[in-house]
Amino acid sequence: MPIRAEKPSDYLATEQVVQAAFADEPFSDHSEHLLVSRLRASDAFIPALSLVYEEHDSIIGHLLLSKIEIVHAGGSCHQALALAPVSVLPSQQGKGIGTALINKSIEIAKELGYTAIVVLGHAKYYPKFGFRPASQWDIRAPFEVPDEAFMALELVPGGLDGVHGTVRYSPAFFA
Template identity: 50%
Template sequence: MDIIIKEEITKEYNMTEEIVKRAFLKVGDKKEHILVNRIRKSNAFIPELSLVAKDQNNDIVGHIMLSKITIGDGDNTADSLALAPLCVVPEYQNKGIGSQLIHAALKNAKELGYGSVIVLGHKDYYPKFGFKPASLWNIKAPFEVPDEVYMALEITENSLENVQGIVYYSSAFSD
């Protein structure tokens, strides 16, 4: 299957939100498309890290977004990224498109100088990409969540070596 991963462009925003809505129709709180819209309007948005997957007909079949977050313990803070959301429309799932989106987003993030990514996600899926429990770095979510689903990834070696504390998401995640 020929899939192209590219940076999302402004004129695709509405279509992307429809794809996100469709992909999360049966899981989650069904508001992920609203989250995408709010992140785009926030200072956490990084256009180069909002990617779409397109099929041979140039239709959007998947999306990933990484946005700015900070991790801190009061005195020390560090910049990082949140991976949220990642989606592929149902009829294209289990074909490797999500993996392609993750690899492309992580590559772009590293090229932009980011060192780490945090994700709240499936405990059996994200470790395939190197994600480990965030607790290994003493990094905690700002809400109650099982340890095995709150993960971190160093995309630059040792980028989390001196980082610990609570993850602070942009207001887009709480509005």
């Protein structure tokens, strides 16, 4: 499979893919490529979970999972992952590349011992991977979002049992 961990020598090409993937998205601020760069420089970055899809020595897709915490009102925290962004060159979309990246990232996240992933995304796309509204676990975003668009996935059975609270993203998301 043409999916591998991103290397520093890929950074420019990856950011170009991310920028192109979101260029025509109406609900985008078109700065996702800058988010990727900021996340790489943060404590939330996990090199093994920054994946690229490569074809004919060209990067055509990218996915990033980064560390987050789910913070309970009492102060306890549960470590999880945020899926953001998933990017595929517009000319390559609809070919299963995003699906392959998501499936591979879930596999690697499980191998690394993570128990859950959250995503803010299309309510009709992510459920096919097992994502469900995070509100089912009383997990909330730190900002206003439609309930159906903020989702969570248990990577292991019961991975979110007893977990509830507000997601704390890396400051890189808000710079």
